[in-house]
Amino acid sequence: MNAEELLRQYRAGKRNFSQVDLAQEILKQTNLSKIDLSQANLTEVNLSQANLSEANFYQANLNLSNLSQAKLTQANLRLTSMESTLLYKADLRKAQLEKANLSRAILQRTFLREANLEGSILFKANLQQANLIDANLQQANLTDANLKNAFLQGANLFQACLDHVDLSQTILTGAIMPDGTVIR
Structure with missing residues (x-):
């Protein structure tokens, strides 16, 4: 399927695009809220500035994709692969990212307030100036991650x-650290 066909069907009311292959398609600045792209191949897709609020990306492949400035509030990104994905200034408030692979992802200035990243892989991820206030990062792997000014x-x-x-x-005020201590 190509981007034009997906947009035509979405405008006609279809929301379930589970397992679709949209590799390398351009869908920037589109409104795809509440779309179901679970288990879809979205490798190298350009979804920058797209409205993807409440979208379902469960087990999707978003490796090397561009989601900069995308709106992903309350999106389901559980078990999603987003290696080396660009998420600069994306809005992921209250997003579900449990066990997602965000290795080497660029999450600079990303808004992850109240996001659930439990068990996620953030190996070498760039989270400079990211907003992770009240986020759940229990058991997350942040090895070699950059959290400067976060x-x-x-x-x-x-x-x-x-x-x-x-x-x-x-800024770690009130954060629960790996050993269970709370920063005052």
Whole structure:
């Protein structure tokens, strides 16, 4: 399926595009809220500035995709693969990212307030200036991640792996650390 056909069917009221192959398609600045793209191949897709609020990406492949400035509030991204994906300034408030693979993803200035990242892989992810206030990062792997100038107030990092993480100038007030201590 190509982007034009997907948009035509979406405008006609269809929302279920589970397992569709849209690799390398351009869907930037589109409104696809509440779309079901579970288990879809979205490798190298351009969804920058798209409205994807409440969308379902369960087990989708979004590797190398562009989701910069996309609206993904309350989106289901559980078990999604987003290796090296560009999420610069994306809005992921209250998104479900449990066990998602965000290795080497660019999440600079991304809004992840109250997002659930439990068990997610953020190996070498760039989270500079990201808003992770009240986010759940329990058991997340943040090895070699860059959290410089990030906002982690009230975040839950219990049992998270923070090996070689840059936490310089990061705000951690009220955060639960890997060992269970709370930063005051």
